[in-house]
Amino acid sequence: MPNRPALPRRFHRLALATLPALLLGACLDGGGDPPVDPLRVATADGPVQGAQAGGMRQFLGIPYAAPPVGARRWQPPAAVTPWTTVRDATTFGAHCPQPDTTPLAYGTPGGQEDCLFLNVFTPTSPGPHPVLVWVHGGAFYLGRSNGYTPTRLVEQGITVVTLNYRLGALGYLAHPALNDANGRSGNYGLLDQVAALQWVRRNIAAFGGDPSNVTLAGQSAGAASTLTQLLSPMASGLFHKAVLQSPPAITQPTGAAAQALGASTAASAFGCADDANAAACLRALPVERIIAAQPGGFSPLNGPNVDGAYLTATWRDGLAAGLAAKVPVLMGSTHDEFTAFQGQTELRTGAPLSASAYPAALAATYGAALGATVAGLYPLSRYDSPSLALSAAVTDSLFACGVRQSVRQLAAAGNPVWAYEFNDVNAPMVLQPAVSFAYKAYHAAEIQYLFDLPSTSLLNSAQQQLAADMLGHWVRFMRTGNPNASGSNTWPAYSRSDDRLLQFVPAASTVTAGFAADHQCAVWTPGA
Known part of the structure; x- marks a missing residue:
């Protein structure tokens, strides 16, 4: 086959200059792939x-x-x-x-x-x-x-x-x-x-x-x-x-x-x-x-x-x-879980729990025999109100100690576990009206620190920093299975031998080993 003659150099320059216009024309004429719309996704169903x-x-x-x-x-x-x-x-x-x-x-x-x-x-x-x-x-x-x-x-x-x-x-x-x-x-x-x-x-x-x-x-x-x-x-x-x-x-x-x-x-x-x-x-x-x-x-x-x-x-x-x-598991609770539920009782009845009604409330929750024992473990003299005394008991029995027991069981089975307690006693409460006692670190209080809820805008500067810290831990866990930054052990993995968890508090989040004693877990989950 004879050799084709070389094209003049100026033709190369002309071709390069006109190529974008030719490609644009092809697109306008329906040729080529359509532009990708990032807001249109093909799922397996449609x-x-x-x-x-x-x-x-x-x-x-x-x-x-x-x-x-x-x-x-x-x-x-x-x-x-x-x-x-x-x-x-x-x-x-x-x-x-x-x-x-x-x-x-x-x-x-x-x-x-x-x-x-x-x-x-x-x-x-x-x-x-x-x-x-x-x-x-x-x-x-x-x-x-x-x-x-x-x-x-x-x-x-x-x-x-x-x-x-x-x-x-x-x-x-x-x-x-x-x-x-x-x-x-x-x-x-x-x-x-x-x-x-x-x-x-x-x-x-x-x-x-x-x-x-x-x-x-x-x-x-x-x-x-x-x-x-x-x-x-x-x-x-x-x-x-x-x-x-x-x-x-x-x-x-x-x-x-x-x-x-x-x-x-x-x-x-x-x-x-x-x-x-x-x-x-x-x-x-x-x-x-x-x-x-x-x-x-x-x-x-x-x-x-x-x-x-x-x-x-x-x-x-x-x-x-x-x-x-x-x-890997990240698991925890809030310090005052049951105050939200006790607040619902007060809103429903229209009256705070009285000191005289406290024993009956414990008996209704735990039965007469155990209720009497709980009254001694959670005496009214230790709390600002009977509602907070009852809330402390039910927080410990229904949430805190059960969470700790699950953490210990998971760790014993070989799961990497990071345990926490959320304890911002001034967390905003917009889910239900105010009652006669403070909700403190109530059930669901931590969600507004992780997701963007209407109440997130109510966080003060220290709470906003706590929210940023918590979010950082959660995001790192989602990425890597470890809530710590690379090379850090700020939040140690849970160990049954030292029983430590990270307590989230504005400006003072710390690793503590006092959770079991604070929530009387020796009573609620003996042997755990």
Whole structure:
């Protein structure tokens, strides 16, 4: 083949000069790849269109499971029906049905059964970013995903997922008529969380998150959920670290006990007899009737049961047996957990707890014999009010010592654990009206230091610094599984031999070994 003649040098210059215009023309004519829209993401189920706000990309109201309505009420979550047209993801999905708790700001009335939505908040920078999956609290019968704005977490390079899960009787009713082929029922809200974690594993990379670096976290019932997922074989491998903020020390019923309670409740509260028509009767109930008749609080009807598949042992027995996933854990409580609940009692009754009524309140909580013993352990002379005395006792028995016991069990099983106590006695309280005593470091007080809530703006300069310090520890834990900066041991990993934890206090956070004595854990968890 003859050699082609060389092109004149000036032709090279002309070609280089006109190349950008030619490429632009090709794009205008429809040639080449279209520009990438960072607010449009293709999930495994279909495309979604989000929005940018607050310095982060937000994708709201994404369904992660099929609506649990009709025949799907009281069934495990099913796969969502895929879609092909772009789904708007700029507004939150409906929250799950729950009662009105006014004047408290914990529950949001209304909602609808079609509520299995999640939200993704992610940095505008390229990933992969560590992922936080946050499970809201609310005693398993209150709460919603859209009460937690994670601006500062996302600014630190974290992709945050919040989710709804079924609540109350709709989420946890166990009943013989609802049993699967293996004789199991209940735990639906927790299975929803597993489905959301599976969604994260499949999809989060498309949003800039790292599916191999997922932290599961929550507060109160959200922490209890996280503990349950740590122990559940169904959640194995779906997350790599766990944060538990104030899980309550409650015991889970066996599957048989939960079903007996469910059948009794269905008959007495819902009007559905335990007969051949029970399942149809329950699924035909208006959702409003279920919400109005179901029990509130930490009821055995609301929460996990040991069904032998999703959960094979109670929390305490499972931790003692070393069944928890071997992942790093960050776990703690607030110093005055129960003041928020005691405040609710005062708001409901319209009167503070009196000194004369203190023994009866202890007997109602612990029984007559133990109540008398507790009165000696928590004498009124030590506290500013009977309400604070009762709150101290229940804080220690229901939260503080149970958290410490779980920390010790996890450490004994080989999990790296970092333990803390939040103790800002002046933490802002906007969740419920003022009462006759100070709420101090109440249940849920620490959330406003980590997420951007309306009350976060009320933090003074020392509290803002505490919030920054706490956020730094949490973010480092999400990134690496260790809350300390590289080379630092400011927050030592928990050791059963020295029993130390980090106490978060404005301007004076310190490592202390006095937690067990302060909360009388030798009484509440002897031998732990």
